[in-house]
Amino acid sequence: MKHLAWLGAAWWLGFPLAAEAACPKGSPTVFACLSGQGKRIQVCDAGRTLDYSFGRPGSPPEITLRVPRRDAATFQWAGVGRYLSYTVELPNGNTLYRVFWGADRLTEAHAVEAGVHVEVNQRLVATVRCVGERHIVQNIEGIDLKPAD
Numbered sequence: 001m002k003h004l005a006w007l008g009a010a011w012w013l014g015f016p017l018a019a020e021a022a023c024p025k026g027s028p029t030v031f032a033c034l035s036g037q038g039k040r041i042q043v044c045d046a047g048r049t050l051d052y053s054f055g056r057p058g059s060p061p062e063i064t065l066r067v068p069r070r071d072a073a074t075f076q077w078a079g080v081g082r083y084l085s086y087t088v089e090l091p092n093g094n095t096l097y098r099v100f101w102g103a104d105r106l107t108e109a110h111a112v113e114a115g116v117h118v119e120v121n122q123r124l125v126a127t128v129r130c131v132g133e134r135h136i137v138q139n140i141e142g143i144d145l146k147p148a149d
Contacts, residue, residue, distance in 0.1 A: 027051065030088060031099050032137040033114055033130035041116050041128060043088055043099055045143070052090050052097055054116070054128075065092050073148040074140065082106050086140040089148050094121050101138045112136065 023029045023044035030043040030050065039062070044051045050072045055061035067090045075087040085102040098117040103110050114136050115129040130136050 022057070023051075028139065029137050030139050030143060031101065031114075033135065034132060035115065035128045036131045037128075039128070041099065041130065043090070050088065050090060050145075052099070065090055065097065067091065069145065072145050074143050074145040075148040076141065076143075086138070087148060088140055088143065088145065095119065096122075099140070101136065101140055114138065 022032070022040075022042065024046075027044040027046045030045050032040065032042045034040055034057075038057075039055055040053070040057050042053050044053075046066075048069055049066045050069060052063070052065040052067065053061040054063040071091055073089040075085065075089075077084045077086060082104060083102050084105055085100070087098050087100045090097040090099070096119040098119065099115075100117060101112070101114040103112045112133040113129065114133070115127060117124055118126040118128075
């Protein structure tokens with residue numbers, strides 16, 4: 001009952017609940033957030049695959065991908081330098097979706113940047129950034145994938 005009361009209060013206050021993880025049961029959320037245009041960026045770990053989706057919550061996704069785990073890659077911060085940085089790379093033909101999360105560890109605010117870079121033929125064609133850093137779900141750190149090139 002407390003959970004339902006909290007959900008009602010969050011809705012009433014305008015908190016973006018839609019960024020919360022909506023991965024299928026048994027598929028942990030690797031990453032989820034809302035963009036400034038109100039679209040959800042989400043990566044779910046389905047075991048043998050990583051599932052990417054992009055689109056408005058409550059509507060069919062505009063983009064869905066099911067990428068075999070062996071084809072996905074990650075960049076993990078090495079523990080050195082000012083910026084913590086983590087990515088998951090999801091290829092789809094000549095297109096690469098690079099979901100990213102990073103933070104400036106030396107500033108007092110520890111500003112977070114997160115979202116997805118889209119590359120076609122190794123050229124950046126779009127970047128969609130997350131908003132509402134408190135509502136970003138980030139479990140990229142430590143994910144068991146091959147290292148990105």
